[in-house]
Amino acid sequence: MDTIGIALIGSGYIAHYHARGLAELPDVKVPVLCSLDGKAAEEFAGKYDIEEVTDQINSLLGREDIHAVVIATPNKYHAPYAMEFMKNGIDVFVEKPMAVSALQGKEMIEFARKNNRILMVGHMWRFDAEVNYVRDLVQSGKLGEILKTKGYGIHVNWGPSGWFVDKDLAGGGALADMGVHAIDTVRYILGDPQPKEVYAKISTSFGDYDVDDTGIVMITWDTEAVSIIESGWWHPHTDGPEAGTQLFGTLGYASLFPTFWEKKKGDDLEKIVPDMPERKEHCDQVIYSRQMKHFIECLRNHTSPLSGMIQGQTVLRIVDAAYESARTGKVVKL
Ligand SMILES: NC(=O)c1ccc[n+]([C@@H]2O[C@H](COP(=O)([O-])OP(=O)(O)OC[C@H]3O[C@@H](n4cnc5c(N)ncnc54)[C@H](O)[C@@H]3O)[C@@H](O)[C@H]2O)c1
Structure with missing residues (x-):
């Protein structure tokens, strides 16, 4: 895997931090953004050189150029989206909270294990x-x-x-x-x-x-x-x-x-x-950038993230x- 392809899901507040973090990394590309934000999503994509925008989550499945996704949507969608992607061989970074219940979190862990996937949770303070x-x-x-x-x-x-x-x-x-x-x-x-x-x-x-x-x-x-x-x-x-x-x-x-x-x-x-x-801000960009860097390293080496699924589910x-x-x-x- 030379260039890692990441699909970004969501183009709201936190997605900007992840897009900036990913843009700093060598051999990482974001070919597509999935968002329900319409024109704002097009503007977001333009700002970060993302070539495609879709509002169809399932269109991200089965693509050669997508190795992992960053899920930055309302919490309700974290678990169902993460599980669908992992089932289809795609690694996942999901924002915090990992899911809307510990039970959902447990199911996500089972999916990750069964499908041998990486599941990282956005507990960026680490x-x-x-x-x-x-x-x-x-x-x-x-x-x-x-x-x-x-x-x-x-x-x-x-x-x-x-x-x-x-x-x-x-x-x-x-x-x-x-x-x-x-x-x-x-x-x-x-x-x-x-x-x-x-x-x-x-x-x-x-x-x-x-x-x-x-x-x-x-x-x-x-x-x-x-x-x-x-x-x-x-x-x-x-x-x-x-x-x-x-x-x-x-x-x-x-x-x-x-x-x-x-x-x-x-x-x-x-x-x-x-x-x-x-610090420029309390929640500084540098924290999110390091978090994305770590995610990409975990993808390349297939290693467990520091803020992984067990940590997310324990919370x-x-x-x-x-x-x-x-x-x-x-x-x-x-
Ligand atoms: N770690 C942090 O510091 C931090 C800070 C803020 C938010 N968050 C987390 O990030 C996630 C997103 O929060 P936000 O503040 O960016 O929210 P937001 O409302 O600014 O953005 C949400 C985005 O999700 C998209 N979306 C909504 N429903 C969708 C769906 N069904 N499919 C695909 N996309 C959908 C919207 O179009 C929008 O682009 C939340 O889980 C939140 O808890 C984390």
Whole structure:
């Protein structure tokens, strides 16, 4: 496979990041865009030198020039599209959340295994320099044993509209949109522990829609560390940029966004602020570009992605458990 052909599905907000990421890579071509956006899709294709535009998803099957797809559609279509492509021998990158339920995620994993396909999920924070700095810190043991973490994904005085606030298309609200990032980020930093118990309070408090915009989730990992995750849209305040994580260990404390750490030294704390590359935006293009680069490397070498199907489905298991806990008022054991 000299030149890798990728079909892009969706031409909305996040598809631009993927198109830019793919355009930076040698020997990668996007021959076709599939979108329902009409004229806007034509403009998108023009901008990134994509020769063809279609609104017929099935026309992407059976083409010699398509080795993989990037699915950047509303969440409802992630699983059915991914499974159809994998069944037809095509590798898949799918945006987060991987699917609208853990069960769907499990089916996708079975399809990937049965058809020997790569299935990568867009948990792009795994490719961020600051996230990796904090992860290395935790994994090196400098913070000691991690006892608790606090993380969030919250939009202040802003929230999405359209399909994002339609349960049928999105599967869930702020937890499925923002909370999934916070869950996967802390799980990655902690070395991918398994969730044991989930307890949550989730509500719709800021808008007239059938999805959640406010959530607090408590996860107990198999390491016995406990993570609190907050998700939200339209909140009046949050602790920093739209996402952040704090980790509390027996030997020290670390903060991701802003990124620094504090080491216990007797009665004192020494603060260390690392030199990190400047960010143009909180969700910087460079994260998405590295994510696409990794996807292409996995395609070329047929290796498992860092943000793979197991990682994506584990987040969904936690999200499903959180919704169940919020509904029943009980702790859900996984
Ligand atoms: N990782 C991130 O930082 C991040 C950020 C934003 C969105 N996302 C995820 O990306 C996905 C897309 O979000 P977005 O903000 O780009 O949405 P969007 O509304 O901006 O774009 C959605 C695109 O999907 C297309 N589409 C809709 N239904 C389709 C169908 N049935 N078949 C083919 N195409 C279809 C639309 O035409 C549109 O181009 C979602 O899963 C979302 O959760 C991830």
